[in-house]
Amino acid sequence: MDGRVWTFARASAAATIVVVAWGCSGADRPPTDAQGLTAVASVAEVMDAIVIPASETLFNAVVYSNGELVVAPSNDAEWHTVRMAALALAESGNLLKIGSRLRDREAWVSYADAMTMSAIRAARAADAKDLDGTLEAGTDVYAACTNCHRDYIDEN
Numbered sequence: 671m672d673g674r675v676w677t678f679a680r681a682s683a684a685a686t687i688v689v690v691a692w693g694c695s696g697a698d699r700p701p702t703d704a705q706g707l708t709a710v711a712s713v714a715e716v717m718d719a720i721v722i723p724a725s726e727t728l729f730n731a732v733v734y735s736n737g738e739l740v741v742a743p744s745n746d747a748e749w750h751t752v753r754m755a756a757l758a759l760a761e762s763g764n765l766l767k768i769g770s771r772l773r774d775r776e777a778w779v780s781y782a783d784a785m786t787m788s789a790i791r792a793a794r795a796a797d798a799k800d801l802d803g804t805l806e807a808g809t810d811v812y813a814a815c816t817n818c819h820r821d822y823i824d825e826n
């Protein structure tokens with residue numbers, strides 16, 4: 671192998687390595703943080719995309735009016751829908767702690783965790799088709815929403 675061919679072989683080997691590296695971590699992969707996680711949406715977008723629709727499903731699942739039960743899931747599919755909404759809220763607590771969405775490691779995390787823990791209880795209650803348990807856990811989820819908003823949304 672003369673010098674020129676050798677140089678070409680080395681250059682193409684180097685190019686191959688670059689292509690392989692590109693293929694492994696290239697343009698079609700999102701940038702990740704140290705944990706390999708990617709915050710794609712803003713906090714407001716996570717609210718709009720996941721938290722708001724899921725919470726509406728949970729909050730509207732069991733409704734009493736003047737002490738009378740007026741809305742309740744009536745079959746397996748409806749309970750499943752409530753349980754999935756609760757799980758979406760539980761996982762949303764994790765989403766709020768990823769990357770740029772994590773505002774601080776104190777109150778923000780405790781509100782996000784409060785949403786996750788109360789939503790887990792709602793999911794368990796829905797799994798057990800427990801009307802009052804679903805209602806109570808939903809009330810606690812609502813408290814987590816309003817506590818976080820009180821501290822982190824400017825009222826001005």
Ligand code: HEC
Nearest residue numbers: 713714717718721722725766778781782785814815818822
């Ligand atoms: C850990 C904190 C936190 C929790 C928990 C949380 N939110 Fe939010 N939410 C925010 C912040 C911060 C904003 C403002 C985002 C912005 O405007 O940049 C927001 C915005 C919103 C908005 C306005 C959306 C918009 O497009 O501006 C709604 C509605 C909302 N949240 C509903 C909920 C509901 C319902 C829950 C509970 C099921 C909840 N949030 C739980 C932090 C939280």
